[in-house]
Amino acid sequence: MCDCERYSPVCSCNSKQKRAVCSNLKASLEPGTMTRTAAWLCGLLLGFVWVVPTVVMSTPAELCKSMNTLKASLNLINRRQYMKHNFPINYTIRVHYEEVFRVHNISRLRARVQGLEARELQNLWLLVNQQVLKRILRVLPERHPSHKYTSDLENLFRMVQQVFQQVFQQQQLGPQGEEREPPERIQEILDRMSDPDVKVWKWKSVRPKALLDNCYRTMHCLFQDCFQSNEDFCSILHWRKGNKRLPKQA
Ligand SMILES: *[C@@H]1O[C@H](CO)[C@@H](O)[C@H](O)[C@H]1NC(C)=O
Ligand SMILES: *[C@@H]1O[C@H](CO)[C@@H](O)[C@H](O)[C@H]1NC(C)=O
Numbered sequence: 001m002c003d004c005e006r007y008s009p010v011c012s013c014n015s016k017q018k019r020a021v022c023s024n025l026k027a028s029l030e031p032g033t034m035t036r037t038a039a040w041l042c043g044l045l046l047g048f049v050w051v052v053p054t055v056v057m058s059t060p061a062e063l064c065k066s067m068n069t070l071k072a073s074l075n076l077i078n079r080r081q082y083m084k085h086n087f088p089i090n091y092t093i094r095v096h097y098e099e100v101f102r103v104h105n106i107s108r109l110r111a112r113v114q115g116l117e118a119r120e121l122q123n124l125w126l127l128v129n130q131q132v133l134k135r136i137l138r139v140l141p142e143r144h145p146s147h148k149y150t151s152d153l154e155n156l157f158r159m160v161q162q163v164f165q166q167v168f169q170q171q172q173l174g175p176q177g178e179e180r181e182p183p184e185r186i187q188e189i190l191d192r193m194s195d196p197d198v199k200v201w202k203w204k205s206v207r208p209k210a211l212l213d214n215c216y217r218t219m220h221c222l223f224q225d226c227f228q229s230n231e232d233f234c235s236i237l238h239w240r241k242g243n244k245r246l247p248k249q250a
Helices: 003-007 016-029 036-056 061-073 076-085 103-112 118-138 147-168 184-193 208-222
Strands: 093-096 203-206
Touching: 061 147, 061 208, 076 147, 076 208, 093 118, 093 208, 103 118, 103 184, 103 208, 118 147, 118 184, 118 208, 203 208
Parallel strands: none
Antiparallel strands: 093 203
16 A cells, blocks of 8 residues: 555555655645545545546547548648649539538537537548548549549548547446437538438539648647647638748648
């Protein structure tokens, strides 16, 4: 049994960090005896030490690893080559309104939906972009020079989705172990995306590179903590053309 446990049963000393907190506390309490208040304080401190890292690191490490693979694959050189140069000039793809998911959409949803959780937006992002990749693949013959890239990206997304589901499987459950329903507004978007009545769909013609640019930017905004940087990737200004600070990334 470690010192800490002798002072309070709340403290289970299984990490160096906790032990440090406890020994500091112990030092401050010696030579007197531990009071009830001090025991409570110890528990509170440990709770704090325990909670803080999970708040700061909201995207689990496994997921961040996948996101960084995705980021590498979506780099500007690839997006330009495979989504622009390999296509005729000004070529556009018809997509569903909902498939145009930009940084602006995220700010709007965050402003309008109360209690919106990061993973609900991340989940929407995954679904939208898988749909986008399907639309691009649909116009590409198998021997088109962009086919392999797009199809590899699609596989990568499928892998990311699997990791996403695994890491959030447990957290998806509410306090009583029930599934949390997505907010109404998110559900509406999901419903519209999968509406079988094609006649009600609204279409938009978008250049393939613009679709992947959206994907790349919104990825940075929604998984910001995976990409170590002090930049605010959710700011539209950050991605504006002529932003001299990051011309090569955008
Ligand atoms: C492509 O679009 C731009 C503006 O969006 C236009 O200025 C240009 O003439 C178009 N090029 C062709 C070949 O249609
Ligand atoms: C994003 O906003 C545009 C309008 O600016 C809208 O048409 C589209 O459906 C939105 N996308 C999502 C996924 O909400």
